[in-house]
Amino acid sequence: MKAATDWHDWHGPYDDPDSPLSRRLRLVQEHVDRWLDERPEPVLTVVSACAGQGRDLLGVLARRSDAARVRATLIEYDPRNAAAARAEADRLGLAVAVACADAGLTESYADAVPADLVLFAGVFGNIGDADVRRTVAALPRLCAPGATVIWTRTRRAPDLTPSIRTWFAEAGFAETAFHAPDDVLFSVGVHRLTAAPPPLGPPSRLFRFA
Numbered sequence: 001m002k003a004a005t006d007w008h009d010w011h012g013p014y015d016d017p018d019s020p021l022s023r024r025l026r027l028v029q030e031h032v033d034r035w036l037d038e039r040p041e042p043v044l045t046v047v048s049a050c051a052g053q054g055r056d057l058l059g060v061l062a063r064r065s066d067a068a069r070v071r072a073t074l075i076e077y078d079p080r081n082a083a084a085a086r087a088e089a090d091r092l093g094l095a096v097a098v099a100c101a102d103a104g105l106t107e108s109y110a111d112a113v114p115a116d117l118v119l120f121a122g123v124f125g126n127i128g129d130a131d132v133r134r135t136v137a138a139l140p141r142l143c144a145p146g147a148t149v150i151w152t153r154t155r156r157a158p159d160l161t162p163s164i165r166t167w168f169a170e171a172g173f174a175e176t177a178f179h180a181p182d183d184v185l186f187s188v189g190v191h192r193l194t195a196a197p198p199p200l201g202p203p204s205r206l207f208r209f210a
């Protein structure tokens, strides 16, 4: 039987700048940076599902002079990761709330959406295919008009990313980037909502984490 993942220790490879996880992080951060550069609004909202220690968003905000524009909610189940994210957000003086909650439940997003940027990094590789499909179909409910979604998924066989990209199109998103480097298994996708977003709606379950 496979040992359960320790989601605190899972962050260890971020200490090695050459690890695939660090390379993935840099790509996600590049797109968070680009999104901030492209959005002139004085206030922008971000929600991150299964945020871990929030290194993607917090790492970007730490070096930006316009970080005060961002109101963010990180939803993370592991209290150790939530505490690490909260400590870093506090240290940086950011308007970032960390909710220790189940990101698989839509009610966990009630105070955080509609968001201008929705981060789903490290989620789709840890939930069943049907849950990925259900979650992608529901993503517009988390989005403000014109929102961007940044997501990641391993391409370990069978590669689900072609289906995921189709599901995003069916849900009313246009793809703005998709990175699938040859020498690693991770991929990073970026989609912008072009359809009108529906409200969050009644509570429902999107996914159960493996």
Ligand SMILES: C[S@@+](CC[C@H](N)C(=O)[O-])C[C@H]1O[C@@H](n2cnc3c(N)ncnc32)[C@H](O)[C@@H]1O
Residues within 6 Å of the ligand: 007, 008, 010, 049, 050, 051, 052, 053, 054, 055, 056, 075, 076, 077, 078, 081, 101, 102, 103, 104, 120, 121, 122, 123, 126, 209
């Ligand atoms: C693969 S890690 C990704 C962390 C972060 N997004 C990143 O890319 O660095 C998955 C994270 O999801 C968290 N998690 C697991 N089940 C969850 C749930 N039901 N709701 C919220 N977070 C969950 C784990 O504790 C872990 O920190």
